[in-house]
Amino acid sequence: MTLRDFIDKLLGRQPASAGMARQRLQLVLAHDRSDLNPELLEQMRREILEVVSRYVEIDLEEGDVSLETEDRVTALVANLPIKRARPKPLPPGGDPSMATI
Amino acid sequence: MSGKPVTSTQSRAILICSGKGGVGKTTLTANLGVALAKQGARTAVLDADFGLRNLDLLLGLENRIVYTAQEVLSGSCRLEQALVKHKQEPNLSLLPAGNPRMLEWLTPEDMKKITDLLAEQFDYVLIDCPAGIEDGFKNAAAACREALVVTTPEVSAVRDADRVIGLLQTRGIEPIQLVLNRVRPRMMANQEMLSVSDVTDILALPLLGLVLEDEQVIVSTNRGEPLTLNGSRSPAGQAYTNVARRLRGEEVPLADPSKEGQGLRAKLGRLMHTKIF
Ligand SMILES: Nc1ncnc2c1ncn2[C@@H]1O[C@H](COP(=O)(O)OP(=O)(O)O)[C@@H](O)[C@H]1O
Ligand SMILES: [Mg+2]
Numbered sequence: 450m451t452l453r454d455f456i457d458k459l460l461g462r463q464p465a466s467a468g469m470a471r472q473r474l475q476l477v478l479a480h481d482r483s484d485l486n487p488e489l490l491e492q493m494r495r496e497i498l499e500v501v502s503r504y505v506e507i508d509l510e511e512g513d514v515s516l517e518t519e520d521r522v523t524a525l526v527a528n529l530p531i532k533r534a535r536p537k538p539l540p541p542g543g544d545p546s547m548a549t550i
Numbered sequence: 551m552s553g554k555p556v557t558s559t560q561s562r563a564i565l566i567c568s569g570k571g572g573v574g575k576t577t578l579t580a581n582l583g584v585a586l587a588k589q590g591a592r593t594a595v596l597d598a599d600f601g602l603r604n605l606d607l608l609l610g611l612e613n614r615i616v617y618t619a620q621e622v623l624s625g626s627c628r629l630e631q632a633l634v635k636h637k638q639e640p641n642l643s644l645l646p647a648g649n650p651r652m653l654e655w656l657t658p659e660d661m662k663k664i665t666d667l668l669a670e671q672f673d674y675v676l677i678d679c680p681a682g683i684e685d686g687f688k689n690a691a692a693a694c695r696e697a698l699v700v701t702t703p704e705v706s707a708v709r710d711a712d713r714v715i716g717l718l719q720t721r722g723i724e725p726i727q728l729v730l731n732r733v734r735p736r737m738m739a740n741q742e743m744l745s746v747s748d749v750t751d752i753l754a755l756p757l758l759g760l761v762l763e764d765e766q767v768i769v770s771t772n773r774g775e776p777l778t779l780n781g782s783r784s785p786a787g788q789a790y791t792n793v794a795r796r797l798r799g800e801e802v803p804l805a806d807p808s809k810e811g812q813g814l815r816a817k818l819g820r821l822m823h824t825k826i827f
Contacts, residue, residue, distance in 0.1 A: 450826060471744060
């Protein structure tokens with residue numbers, strides 16, 4: 450937090466807009482560059498979680514699959530905290546907890 | 551690098567594009583053309599914005615057009631007849647755009663043909679590209695080996711620039727350099743405008759020039775005399791001259807406008823943006 454942000458907060462003012470512009474651009478460009486629409490990304494996320502959770506139990510609350518972009522290179526970043534490994538992989542479509550994602 | 555044939559080893563055909571309209575392509579083409587010519591380079595500016603031609607107006611040459619690129623292509627006149635030489639700056643010539651119906655039949659090969667003809671006589675061929683990423687852009691891009699992308703520090707302009715950069719890169723156009731236009735130092739210092747490094751980081755292109763928002767740009771377009779013509783000391787005029795010098799390989803330092811100034815206001819601005827926790 451900068452002094453400016455702090456004063457803005459004290460006075461109940463809107464924070465400076467450049468930061469928002471930066472964040473919004475980064476997100477929209479990650480999508481533009483990969484040509485993936487949010488729906489496809491969501492479907493991919495679901496399938497990735499499904500495959501991974503056949504092998505390990507993952508924390509679905511904390512898990513996150515997203516597009517990030519830096520230096521004109523877009524990466525699919527999966528951050529999936531592992532609770533514990535499964536003694537034996539489940540068969541495809543075999544994790545009942547996945548029904549809720 | 552793409553395998554485009556080089557007509558002259560010295561000649562550089564440079565596309566000036568942006569994606570979004572109204573960000574300053576034509577203004578840059580006119581000022582850069584004049585500045586290069588003044589620095590001794592034989593320079594041609596080609597108006598490839600056939601739908602909305604304006605380059606003639608910004609250069610004050612609108613009353614001297616007889617033939618256009620259209621007649622050159624159809625073979626009804628020679629290139630020399632269509633070129634409009636600038637009176638005050640004889641190193642600079644304009645090849646005017648034909649009428650908007652050219653859009654219906656013009657091909658990338660046509661644009662290449664014209665550019666190659668110009669490259670035989672000029673050191674620099676600057677092509678003022680239309681907005682958008684459709685045929686007009688594709689035709690113009692086919693004729694160039696390098697590009698300048700113009701953008702402003704606004705989300706929509708940066709997003710469109712990003713689109714265009716992607717397309718230029720897949721075409722093997724190299725180098726692609728950035729000109730950031732309409733910069734407002736006060737807004738940047740207050741963090742109410744994307745900073746210079748925000749834009750260069752996001753677009754990941756080398757920055758060739760920074761042009762401040764400057765009323766003199768409008769005054770000069772009213773007159774049909776680009777700022778670089780009479781060595782204007784206005785911020786934008788100096789910026790355009792520096793873009794030309796950098797393009798020619800000279801090292802001219804770039805100042806970060808948001809860190810500029812030793813005044814109390816600038817110091818206070820910096821204090822306000824140091825991280826406290
Ligand atoms: N640095 C600047 N400061 C102030 N006005 C500018 C600046 N650059 C461009 N303009 C104005 O913005 C408008 C659009 O510029 P123009 O060069 O025609 O854009 P484009 O060719 O990209 O459509 C014009 O009215 C021009 O005078
Ligand atoms: Mg224009």
